[in-house]
Amino acid sequence: MTASEFQVQGLLVSEIAAEFGTPLYVYDADVLHDVYQGLRDRMHPAVDIFLSLKANPNISVIGFLGTLGAGAEVSSLAELETARRAGIAPQNTIFLGPGKTRAELEACVAADLHAIVCESLDELKALDDLAVAAGRDRLPVMLRINPEFHTKGSALAMGGKPRQFGIDVAELRASQQLLKGLRRVHVMGLHAYMGTRFLNHEDLIHNTREILAAADELSAETGIELRTVDFGGGFGVPYFSNETGLDIPALTDGINDAVGEFLQKHPGCRLINELGRYLTAPCGTYVTRALFVKESMGEQFVVADGGTNHHMAAVGVGSFVKRNFPVRSLTRYAEEPVRTYTVTGPLCTPNDVIGKRVALPPVAAGDLIGVELSGAYGPSASPGLFLSHGFPAEVMVHNGTAHLVRRRDTIEDLLDKQQLIVF
Structure with a gap:
């Protein structure tokens, strides 16, 4: 822990990571509330705000927005059932x-x-x-x-x-x-x-x-x-x-x-x-841990335990030019950047880069690195099965308490749908 460490509703990110492991997504319910309510307070009362579940299909994210008055726009049987379980009334749901x-x-x-x-x-x-x-x-x-x-x-x-x-x-x-x-x-x-x-x-x-x-x-x-x-x-x-x-x-x-x-x-x-994106992106931070810091041909690399397998949006898919999402040191959140690093994940592909030449404070193995504005199109738009790492945990901080809202995939989760033929 450092004095400048990133916090969510007063909780140190290192404590959240210690409890739930990395990589993970952390959603701040206060930010989710403020974005929705800020728009709701200004929008004409005849206009209903619906969450497009494709942006973030986590049932707790949907359920929390539902308590604020949001409806649901769904596009699959699973999204339809998610909205129902989250408490969204059928009359506030469109397919x-x-x-x-x-x-x-x-x-x-x-x-x-x-x-x-x-x-x-x-x-x-x-x-x-x-x-x-x-x-x-x-x-x-x-x-x-x-x-x-x-x-x-x-x-x-x-x-x-x-x-x-x-x-x-x-x-x-x-x-x-x-x-x-x-x-x-x-x-x-x-x-x-x-x-x-x-x-x-x-x-x-x-x-x-x-x-x-x-x-x-x-x-x-x-x-x-x-x-x-x-x-x-x-x-x-x-x-x-x-x-x-x-x-x-x-x-x-x-x-x-x-x-x-x-x-x-x-x-x-x-x-x-x-x-979708507007409501949920600001509340989310993708948290990954630096495993190694290395130099290759004059360029500094941070190799982390999670990357584009969980956050394909950060690669700039659909863009002609690769641009970085906001990437920050969560361990030294308040410190000034002094050098540049290319932040990569654990995948066996050179495309597994979530930040190219990012300005950061000094990074050491074990530090936590965060991709901000990550509450939309994170796991749902990412190849979580690549190299069989599986999907990460998702945590929501609500009223100062961190809640596990999706457990990370286990090896059994990844293998139990497969069938071995006896040769």
Whole structure:
């Protein structure tokens, strides 16, 4: 322990690591609360905030946000069951995804969700058949649309161009006979999601205005009732040194103005803003322990017990240029950086680098190294089975107490699904 050691709600990170081992993810419930509540307090009361479980499917993270009022956006049977066990009411849950299986559609019909989000007309017809077979009446469905406009500023565009997501607006306009012929499905709203990691509030305001305008226009043209409109999310987090975080006051003021105008035409419509990364990334720190510090051809390396097998997002997947997430010495958290290190994990690949030439205080074997802003797309987007290391422990600190919210994989966990043939 050093005087400058990183703490979570007064708990020393070395004590957390000693109790639960490394590598691990540590989630700070106070930060989770403050991010959600800070947005909730500023957002128009007609807008419900839903957590997109793909960002962090840990049941305690979901359950805690649920106690604050968050709903759940799920995209698999496991996520659906996770939300249920976490205490999220079915009426605060929506199920979306471009490739739902028959088993998933049947589960959605049985679950009495707020809405199933259909992403193709064939899916809509299949769901209508299942609703008839199940004896369901007025099964609530939203249609995910692929609008014709494009919003700049996203790190990954998910609409406004040819995509597997949603129904093209032109196709929907030409499908009014199909909509009128539905027997048990009740189309009660529209959904659009245009992209991820927006960091400019003006782009997100434009995105919101365009989606709401498209919903209003399509409702008038097709007769679709607008009981709910999901205008997506995509709020970004400034991972890299050249990025600036969203101006939340300006963002919410602009969204609230757009929402207010929309509600004048559609009073009582439920609006959903689905967020993942923005809600959960700030609360998480990936904690790994330095095993060796070595020099190779003039470059200093820290070889740690965890790396991209647990935190593939830190590699910069999807980016043309590798940029470092915020990497800090947790053992010497308050000390000034004096040298640069490349921080790697234990994998047998040169790509296992979680920080390239990172400025840090002096690092010694046994020190704890942390990757900050790691509460989203950590284990869920990482190759945890590579080299059979398995997935790490996850810990949430709540009211000053560290709770194990996912135990680390054991060797038996990794092997018990395999079957040895007797040769």
